[in-house]
Amino acid sequence: MRLRIEPFWTVAILIVAASLCHAQVVETDQGEARAGSALSVRQKADAGDSGAQYELGLEAEQRQDYRDAFKWFQLAAKQGLNGAQVDLAYLYVTGFGTVKDLEQAVHWYSLAAAQGNPNGEYSLGICYLHGEGIEQNSALARKWISLALSHGDGSRSVNAMGLTYETGPETDLNEALKWYQKAAEMGYREAQYNVCRLTAQGLVSPADYKRATDWCSTLAESGDPWGEYGLARMLEEGVGTQPDLKKAAEWYTKSAEQGNPAAQFSLAAVYSQGKGVPKDLVEAYKWAMIAGAKKHPEARDFMEGLTVRMTSRQISSAQSLALKWTQEHPLDPESSQTLDHIVYNTP
Numbered sequence: 001m002r003l004r005i006e007p008f009w010t011v012a013i014l015i016v017a018a019s020l021c022h023a024q025v026v027e028t029d030q031g032e033a034r035a036g037s038a039l040s041v042r043q044k045a046d047a048g049d050s051g052a053q054y055e056l057g058l059e060a061e062q063r064q065d066y067r068d069a070f071k072w073f074q075l076a077a078k079q080g081l082n083g084a085q086v087d088l089a090y091l092y093v094t095g096f097g098t099v100k101d102l103e104q105a106v107h108w109y110s111l112a113a114a115q116g117n118p119n120g121e122y123s124l125g126i127c128y129l130h131g132e133g134i135e136q137n138s139a140l141a142r143k144w145i146s147l148a149l150s151h152g153d154g155s156r157s158v159n160a161m162g163l164t165y166e167t168g169p170e171t172d173l174n175e176a177l178k179w180y181q182k183a184a185e186m187g188y189r190e191a192q193y194n195v196c197r198l199t200a201q202g203l204v205s206p207a208d209y210k211r212a213t214d215w216c217s218t219l220a221e222s223g224d225p226w227g228e229y230g231l232a233r234m235l236e237e238g239v240g241t242q243p244d245l246k247k248a249a250e251w252y253t254k255s256a257e258q259g260n261p262a263a264q265f266s267l268a269a270v271y272s273q274g275k276g277v278p279k280d281l282v283e284a285y286k287w288a289m290i291a292g293a294k295k296h297p298e299a300r301d302f303m304e305g306l307t308v309r310m311t312s313r314q315i316s317s318a319q320s321l322a323l324k325w326t327q328e329h330p331l332d333p334e335s336s337q338t339l340d341h342i343v344y345n346t347p
Helices: 041-046 050-062 066-078 082-094 102-114 118-130 138-150 155-166 173-185 189-200 209-221 225-237 245-257 261-273 281-293 299-307 312-328 335-341
Strands: none
Touching (some): 041 050, 050 082, 066 082, 102 118, 173 189, 189 209, 189 225, 225 245, 245 261
């Protein structure tokens, strides 16, 4: 099989924080949950104290005992504690400690949002944005994300406002870029990558490749794996600069070593062709196998194409190297959920 490298970005990303229909652990009710008492937290929880129940849920979640966390979050959520409602919804999103159920997640996010909880408002907006557990509706997504902003949610909601103009049946990429730029200037990394991504692809008018280079370089130098990947793509394709295959391979490697499946697949491609690195089919197969384990949709076909060019000994060696790498770089169970929300798109 002849490898075909697509121009510009093989991967268009609406990534991580704003791609998951959930929010992080809420602080709104945590102070209440930690209020002092002569009784133990467990005694208070067993007696029906919602704050104590929520605290036990947080402790269980911290030790990754999600079944126990679900039990306590559910008890507190049913009593109206909005922080527990958000965290219970998150468990329904991921399927940690319970059966994955996006409609239930929306239900609990809605209850928290109705109380003005910014995490609930943001998460409900993201559910509407992507049609997760509820019918997709960009206008309602924008409404709830705007409310989260008005209630103190910061740069992630600014970035998510950009997503509402990029995702859905009606798009306005220039408006999306305005929001991404604002969030990027607030230091939000996903937004910095989004500015890089849109400008590097020339999807906004006027094209501004210098801005793309600046943001991708800033993000890459900070050690962000998507910034590293974006800068590598620009260097490989010569977007806004002269192509530099050696530096592109170096940035792909840095990003791949941090677990970025897009970079892992691109690194496999450059090793298979010897672009900026010595041609090495064993390394190519290794990185493709790792990317495939991270759900990259093109990895399997790519590996099949490599096998006709490799000996059985080379394949066995590559598989051993890939297994060793994955054992040395285990996935965090929560981080692994983001892999389902990477949108791989060939322009």
